[in-house]
Amino acid sequence: MLMPQFSLTVQEETPLSGVYVISPLPRGFGHTVGNMLRRVLLSSLEGAAITHVKIKGVNHPFDSMSGVKEDVIALLMQLKQIRFAYEGEGEQKLTLKKKGGAKVTAADIEDSALCTVLNKDLYLCELADKGALDIELYVNRNVGYIEAEQQEDKGFDVIKMDAVFSPVIAVTVAVESTRVRRLTNNDKLTISITTDGSVLGSVALKKASELLA
Missing domain, CATH: 2.170.120.12 (DNA-directed RNA polymerase, insert domain)
Structure with a gap:
């Protein structure tokens, strides 16, 4: 099975919050990946x-x-x-x-x-x-x-x-359709992360991804 090719973009980031976009993902992957990351971000990071x-x-x-x-x-x-x-x-x-x-x-x-x-x-x-x-x-x-x-x-x-102990205070996930060339059946995943300031949202997202790998 071929792994989906996607990129991570930092839309905005401050010491306490950040918005990150993962795209393009195959249709249906947005909700699956988003919910898994949200669960790990809120419960499994050390603080x-x-x-x-x-x-x-x-x-x-x-x-x-x-x-x-x-x-x-x-x-x-x-x-x-x-x-x-x-x-x-x-x-x-x-x-x-x-x-x-x-x-x-x-x-x-x-x-x-x-x-x-x-x-x-x-x-x-x-x-x-x-x-x-x-x-x-x-x-x-x-x-x-x-x-x-x-x-x-x-x-x-x-x-x-x-x-x-969790350094992540809140996580919201949004999924919408996105176009790749002529195809419109792809997901764009947007994750908004709020932390206590002990870790950047991008670092928290990386750690959560590593735990899921």
């Missing part, structure tokens, strides 16, 4: 996320935090939204320390040499005048989604987190 959190003075998610406007659950929900650029291996431990009468954002997290916070403007919580926050964040690489109950135990005062 980084917080898996554990240690908050000074807090032993569990329903504990109270003195001097912090939000409760522990609200803070954990915000921490889940932090996205990282991390290409290393193993676990990275980052710290966040802040005192008195200020809003706390992801920019207050101290990056390591290998692990960097991408969405630094993300609001985390607000401290009262005499409030203080001292947090250790444990960042790991993996694929897909892992529930808190499945995370490794690190001690009674370390909170396990639900973690979404």
